[in-house]
Amino acid sequence: MSVISRLTMQMNKRPYVTILLGTLALLGLYLTSRYSYLLFHSLAEIFAVVVAFGIFVLTWNTRRFIDNSYILFLGIAYLFIGAIDLVHTLAYQGMGVFPGYGSNPSTQLWIAARYVQSVSFLVAPLLIGRKLRPPYVFLGFIVVTTLLFMSIFYWDNFPVCYVNGVGLTPFKKISEYVISFIFLASIFLLYRRRRDFDTSVFRFLAASIGVAIFSELAFTLYTEPYTTPNMIGHLLKIVSVYLMYRAIIWTGLAKPYNLVFRNLKQSEEALRESEQHYSALVRNLADAVFEIKEGVITWCNDRVERIYGYTKDELIGKDASFFYHTGISPSEFTKLVTQALKERGLFQGSAKVKRKDDSVIDVEYSITQIPDKHPFEVVVVARDITERKRIEEALRQSEANYRMLVESSPDGVISVDNKVRIIDCNEEICRLLGYPREELKGKDFRELLASALPDKLSFYYDQLTQKGLVETEFEFLAHGGRTIPVWAKIVGTYDINGRLSQALVYIRDIAERQKLDQLKDEFIGLVSHELRSPLTVIMGAVNTALTEEGRLSRDEVRQLLQDASWEAESLSYLLGNLLELSRAQADRLFLSREPVNVKNVVKDAVEKIKRQYSNHSFETDLPRALPPVHADELRLERILHNLLENAVKYSPDGGKIRVSARLEDKHVLIGVSDEGIGISLHDQAKLFSPFERLAAQRLDGVKGIGLGLVVCRRLVEAHGGRIWVESEPGRGSTFYFTLPLKGGEHPVEADPKS
Numbered sequence: 001m002s003v004i005s006r007l008t009m010q011m012n013k014r015p016y017v018t019i020l021l022g023t024l025a026l027l028g029l030y031l032t033s034r035y036s037y038l039l040f041h042s043l044a045e046i047f048a049v050v051v052a053f054g055i056f057v058l059t060w061n062t063r064r065f066i067d068n069s070y071i072l073f074l075g076i077a078y079l080f081i082g083a084i085d086l087v088h089t090l091a092y093q094g095m096g097v098f099p100g101y102g103s104n105p106s107t108q109l110w111i112a113a114r115y116v117q118s119v120s121f122l123v124a125p126l127l128i129g130r131k132l133r134p135p136y137v138f139l140g141f142i143v144v145t146t147l148l149f150m151s152i153f154y155w156d157n158f159p160v161c162y163v164n165g166v167g168l169t170p171f172k173k174i175s176e177y178v179i180s181f182i183f184l185a186s187i188f189l190l191y192r193r194r195r196d197f198d199t200s201v202f203r204f205l206a207a208s209i210g211v212a213i214f215s216e217l218a219f220t221l222y223t224e225p226y227t228t229p230n231m232i233g234h235l236l237k238i239v240s241v242y243l244m245y246r247a248i249i250w251t252g253l254a255k256p257y258n259l260v261f262r263n264l265k266q267s268e269e270a271l272r273e274s275e276q277h278y279s280a281l282v283r284n285l286a287d288a289v290f291e292i293k294e295g296v297i298t299w300c301n302d303r304v305e306r307i308y309g310y311t312k313d314e315l316i317g318k319d320a321s322f323f324y325h326t327g328i329s330p331s332e333f334t335k336l337v338t339q340a341l342k343e344r345g346l347f348q349g350s351a352k353v354k355r356k357d358d359s360v361i362d363v364e365y366s367i368t369q370i371p372d373k374h375p376f377e378v379v380v381v382a383r384d385i386t387e388r389k390r391i392e393e394a395l396r397q398s399e400a401n402y403r404m405l406v407e408s409s410p411d412g413v414i415s416v417d418n419k420v421r422i423i424d425c426n427e428e429i430c431r432l433l434g435y436p437r438e439e440l441k442g443k444d445f446r447e448l449l450a451s452a453l454p455d456k457l458s459f460y461y462d463q464l465t466q467k468g469l470v471e472t473e474f475e476f477l478a479h480g481g482r483t484i485p486v487w488a489k490i491v492g493t494y495d496i497n498g499r500l501s502q503a504l505v506y507i508r509d510i511a512e513r514q515k516l517d518q519l520k521d522e523f524i525g526l527v528s529h530e531l532r533s534p535l536t537v538i539m540g541a542v543n544t545a546l547t548e549e550g551r552l553s554r555d556e557v558r559q560l561l562q563d564a565s566w567e568a569e570s571l572s573y574l575l576g577n578l579l580e581l582s583r584a585q586a587d588r589l590f591l592s593r594e595p596v597n598v599k600n601v602v603k604d605a606v607e608k609i610k611r612q613y614s615n616h617s618f619e620t621d622l623p624r625a626l627p628p629v630h631a632d633e634l635r636l637e638r639i640l641h642n643l644l645e646n647a648v649k650y651s652p653d654g655g656k657i658r659v660s661a662r663l664e665d666k667h668v669l670i671g672v673s674d675e676g677i678g679i680s681l682h683d684q685a686k687l688f689s690p691f692e693r694l695a696a697q698r699l700d701g702v703k704g705i706g707l708g709l710v711v712c713r714r715l716v717e718a719h720g721g722r723i724w725v726e727s728e729p730g731r732g733s734t735f736y737f738t739l740p741l742k743g744g745e746h747p748v749e750a751d752p753k754s
Helices: 003-013 015-035 037-061 069-091 104-127 134-154 170-192 199-218 228-254 262-283 303-308 330-344 386-397 399-407 427-433 453-467 511-547 554-585 598-612 633-649 695-699 708-718
Strands: 288-293 296-300 347-354 360-369 377-384 412-417 422-425 469-477 483-494 500-509 594-596 617-621 629-631 656-664 667-673 723-727 733-740
Touching: 015 037, 037 069, 037 228, 069 104, 069 134, 069 228, 104 134, 104 170, 104 199, 170 199, 199 228, 288 303, 303 377, 330 347, 330 360, 360 386, 386 412, 386 500, 412 427, 427 483, 427 500, 453 469, 453 483, 483 511, 511 554, 594 633, 598 617, 598 633, 598 656, 598 667, 629 633, 629 733, 633 656, 633 667, 633 708, 633 733, 708 723, 708 733
Parallel strands: 617 656
Antiparallel strands: 288 296, 288 377, 347 360, 360 377, 412 422, 412 500, 469 483, 483 500, 594 629, 656 667, 667 733, 723 733
């Protein structure tokens, strides 16, 4: 065990050791301030920064186990609080890191850090019990921190906090009081949620915030950075930071069950309590419960007397043969149950059973095996379903009245009883789920669901009772494990006493609608991202060229404008693809045909793409004599640009892109080859569909929205040609397309406005 570890244990066992060492440390810092206040300030702030980063590292690396969003949120917040404090330390008067700024920037950074810290403590209690999304929290803090730095160092619009020769400004003093009030409010909110924390953690947190308030008040009193109130404020800050260290870092390492695994510990305690209530719950269950060992009843609850008419004493120790189906021997029934338990872990059935008074009732039961019990031991849960059987018989008698209507419906229809068991269904449901009708009848409706709908059944039951119908959406689990999203309308039917006896569930498959909605959402997201990227580069390059013109060389300005030009051209092609697809979808894709020199168009397209992607090599293989094609030159250029851009995106750096052309019958065949990863036959089958991109390349972050190839296909087919790909995984790909020579074109009329 290390010296530090032994010292930490010693301090934990003897609190006065901690107080003594803390006092000596503060005294040492005070003496340091007498020797060099700048050194004292640096040590105090570096301690705070190290603890802040330590809190972040601990909470971030244990985030999978932390159920308390308060701790995780503060951990992320402290990363940015520490970053601002670090810059504050470097900007402090005398450090010389930011020459010419004076004491005002460091004071502004102090106020900025304390605002972020106090507001974080105020917001954190409100997040307890809610699911935290760390990426969004990170994004929020990044935006706030960036704006604060820009406001202080770039825009210079952060309020002045310190004036040399005068001292603190009213804004700075008022801010310290506001921050202290926010800290005080955060203590109040923390106190209200104190049950969510270990007692020691709560006390350290509250004490840390309380000391921070006194620290802030001390900082309202100084007039010069090196005065006594400033020193007292920093000493109090050290105490506050140490208390936060004890609350999170020390507790997280020394007593992880009090911080990281606290909810797990509480869950285990709750589980032990629930086990104590389990036996009482079974005893008072509405169903009869039996424990049977090798065919003999060894235990049962009090409900058996109400259902069967026998007392517990009359049944315990007796043979359980009255459970068995009529017409089957006990040995055969035992064999049937044993086989079902081995295959499914559960046996369910129903039977007519004689009560003690010789009356006959219908009983439904389920049998499960008690694991790791030898000899063979099972639990039977039995329920009197005599009334339900009567209702089912009444429903069967009325079946003829609506069977024809149900069978002719294009929607699926399921009727369920008030126990959520399927009474009947139409053929559309059988076709949708892939089950025969007889297999669905009698099945628990919840067994067909892939979503969490069973948790809402009580809510739906209440809605049916009050309003008579419910509309909802959920997922079915079809035969073979396939999930099917559906819209459902549930209509209740009632007995003569006004009680819900059964429900009709009208089902409509909405998979295609959801797919269209998903495609629309993905398309909007992809287009937004792809438009934003070039616009960001264009705006950044132009703004830099305008604002930094005096500092940039002529070549640097030219490069910035060249970057903006390339991105503008890329944006133009993206918008062009969207426009072409829109025209094709609206059946308004008109071509302006004329004799076109293929060689010139190929060379121009290669030169344009080469300027943007200098890391690849390009070559052309064009015959000397190539007759002109009858085509729309701008559309031909777009086809080539899309294919070349795809070849570049899916090829490694330095890869060779090759464009070839040859005469073939009455068409010109043009090919674009690359040395990329290749395309499997599975991917080739859907490559020319909208928004399709290779899965591997999506993971690698290749730009694009999956429209280039579908636009190529629409344009080539509009010319009367065809387009296809030849590829093998790992051996690159070649996209071919044909264009007709003059006289062999596809009859498409030109639109003068296109």
